[in-house]
Amino acid sequence: MSNWDDGVKNFVKKLFGDTNEKRVKALKPYVVRANSFADAFVKLSDDELKGKTAEFKQRIDNALKDVPDVKLLADDVPKMPGQIRTMKDKALAQVLESILPDAFAVCREAGSRVLNMRHFDVQFMGGAALHFNKIAEMRTGEGKTLVATLPTYLNALAGRGAHVVTVNDYLARRDSEWMGRLYGYLGLSTGLVYSHQPDWEKATAYQADITYGTNHEYGFDYLRDNMRKSLDELVQRPYYFAIVDEVDNILIDEARTPLIISGYPRESFIELYVRMSQVSPLL
Known part of the structure; x- marks a missing residue:
């Protein structure tokens, strides 16, 4: 019976193909294209390589400048990863995909110069998978931190902020200090959010091109922002792109523990407390 089941599975696989293999195959052209820039980029001076960031940003601005800000989905439609909600979102997704090989090649060359670490082709594929809102499974020691720099750099070029979520x-x-050297070399700012951080410092970190923090801190900052009395007091910016490290732990294991924060009391009972404190000694 087992042999028959295996035979059926093999037949179905041959007929329809393996889903993972199809996805990996679809990413290979981006790797080939990125590798084609290697010889040219290695010859660039530091200033010329750094200048690529401004060049990419200009390409994005040119692609978006004449696109109307028309909504494709209603505001009450639940938001999903990679969802195209406006015409500008659609145009941005297209231009980022066209820039992807160039940006990955620039990031690789910068990593070689700044960190003495060069991205391998398999890391290019992992970075492309993350950019397209897929989960990339990698073993410990295979360079997840370095892989994350590729889609993070690419999406930070849009100027909407990119978040990296750690455990x-x-x-x-x-990672913010380590990979921040790479981003800083390429002209992007890096911020860090952490527990018991002053609000002004948090706001500055969130305004950076790339922000590092834990899932708990991002969550509690969201809750605290919803308790603010003025829009000027908000520390977070509108959400755009995020890389989640240890995604199974954060979105499955830790997601079972709710984030709870106390709100401000709607009524003040201070006067009552003072009066009772005066009465209690008389009892």
């Missing part, structure tokens, strides 16, 4: 404060601080 603890140590990793958030380590």
